[in-house]
Amino acid sequence: MDGLLVGLLLPFAGTTLGAACVFLMKDSIDGLLQKTLTGFAAGVMVAASVWSLLIPSIEMSGKEGVHSVLPAIVGFSAGILFLLLLDTIIPHQHIDSSQSEGPKSHLSKTAKLVFAVTLHNIPEGMAIGVSLAGALEHNSYMSMAGAVALSIGIAIQNFPEGAIVSMPLRSAGNSRKKSFLMGTLSGVVEPVFAVLTILLASVIVPVLPYLLAFAAGSMMYVVVEELIPETQEGRHSNMGTIGFAVGFMLMMSLDVLLG
Numbered sequence: 519m520d521g522l523l524v525g526l527l528l529p530f531a532g533t534t535l536g537a538a539c540v541f542l543m544k545d546s547i548d549g550l551l552q553k554t555l556t557g558f559a560a561g562v563m564v565a566a567s568v569w570s571l572l573i574p575s576i577e578m579s580g581k582e583g584v585h586s587v588l589p590a591i592v593g594f595s596a597g598i599l600f601l602l603l604l605d606t607i608i609p610h611q612h613i614d615s616s617q618s619e620g621p622k623s624h625l626s627k628t629a630k631l632v633f634a635v636t637l638h639n640i641p642e643g644m645a646i647g648v649s650l651a652g653a654l655e656h657n658s659y660m661s662m663a664g665a666v667a668l669s670i671g672i673a674i675q676n677f678p679e680g681a682i683v684s685m686p687l688r689s690a691g692n693s694r695k696k697s698f699l700m701g702t703l704s705g706v707v708e709p710v711f712a713v714l715t716i717l718l719a720s721v722i723v724p725v726l727p728y729l730l731a732f733a734a735g736s737m738m739y740v741v742v743e744e745l746i747p748e749t750q751e752g753r754h755s756n757m758g759t760i761g762f763a764v765g766f767m768l769m770m771s772l773d774v775l776l777g
Contacts, residue, residue, distance in 0.1 A: 521662040525650050525669040526709050529642065532673030533705025536680020540688050540697045547685040550757050553749045555678035557758035560745040561765025562675040563642070567734035567741075569773040570649055570668040574660050575730035578652070589727035596728070597641065597735025604637055605743070635683050635704040638744065641736030642672050643708035647715025648729040654716075655723050667776035671769040676705060 575590045609623040611630035618630055625633075649668045652660035684701030688694060715733075719726055749758025 521666055522650055522654070525646060525662075525666045526712050528666075528669040528673040529646060529676050529708045530705050532676035533639075533680040533708070534702045536677040536682075537684040537698050537701030537705075539681040540684040540694050540701065543681070543685065547681060549752060550755055552682055553755055554757040554761035555682060556745050557749045557761030558765035559675040559679055559761075560741045560749070560758075561762035561767075562671050562769040563737045563741050563745070563765075564762075565766045565769035565773070566645060566668055566671055567737045569770055570664065570671075571645060571730045571734035571737075574649075574652060574664075575727040575734070578660075578727045578730070590731040590734075593728035593731025594735035594738075597732040597737075598739050600732070601637070601641060601736045601739035601743075604640070605739075608633055608637065631683070631687065632700050632704050634744075635679070636707050638679070638740050639705055639707045640711055641733055641740060642676075643711030644715045644729075645733035645737060646672060646708065647712035648719055648726065648733050650712065651716045651719030652726055652730060655719065655726060663776045664773060667772040670776075671772050672708075674768070675765060676708075680705065 572590055572594070575593065576586055579586050579589045581588075606620060609618060609620040609625055609630055611618045611634055619634075623630075646665075646669055649660060649665040650662075653662040653665040680701050683704050684697040687697040687700055692700070715729065719729055746758075746762075749762070
């Protein structure tokens with residue numbers, strides 16, 4: 519039970535601490551630093567998708583040959599399509615963009631910025647939930663330590679993500695308190711979707727391999743659609759690539775050593 523609570527709360531704590539940087543730093547975040555942090559987040563998510571989600575999904579299928587990867591393929595594809603749907607039906611706006619995405623709405627720019635980050639956090643919450651569910655239901659394939667390792671990795675990448683949300687909100691004219699609150703609220707969706715996923719997985723145990731791959735597909739959509747392009751915007755820099763490599767190696771190491 520302790521591992522379950524730690525796994526659920528760590529990522530949200532990472533977002534909260536990152537959002538609190540608005541009280542300690544200047545009103546804006548350096549462009550190169552933002553690219554580095556974004557690349558780092560992408561690296562963590564890619565490594566988590568492979569080691570913490572797709573590989574356990576294949577192992578948990580209990581089959582051989584092409585049938586062993588079928589749940590991973592189906593779940594991964596469904597995860598991509600799910601995020602594509604959310605990206606289409608939810609109005610949102612990314613930090614470095616002047617144009618809104620999704621359907622037209624009268625929401626403020628601040629609200630759209632928060633929605634954009636919330637879209638990123640939904641698959642992370644699902645990934646945490648399904649890994650914890652896998653540890654509870656199939657601990658021969660996924661250990662609680664491995665699930666907590668995933669939570670630690672996401673919590674680490676949530677720290678810079680929280681700052682990336684709150685700092686631009688502050689530079690846009692919002693108060694430090696409001697910027698912190700909005701940055702923190704963007705991470706609430708993670709424990710919510712984690713709990714929902716755990717409840718679903720505990721009832722429908724046979725779909726766990728599909729849910730693991732679904733979470734991986736959702737996370738990879740965010741990486742390819744949003745994070746990687748953001749590291750290449752504006753003046754050319756290799757810092758996003760370096761951040762990606764560091765994040766990837768860190769998450770890989772956490773999963774292998776703790777899992």
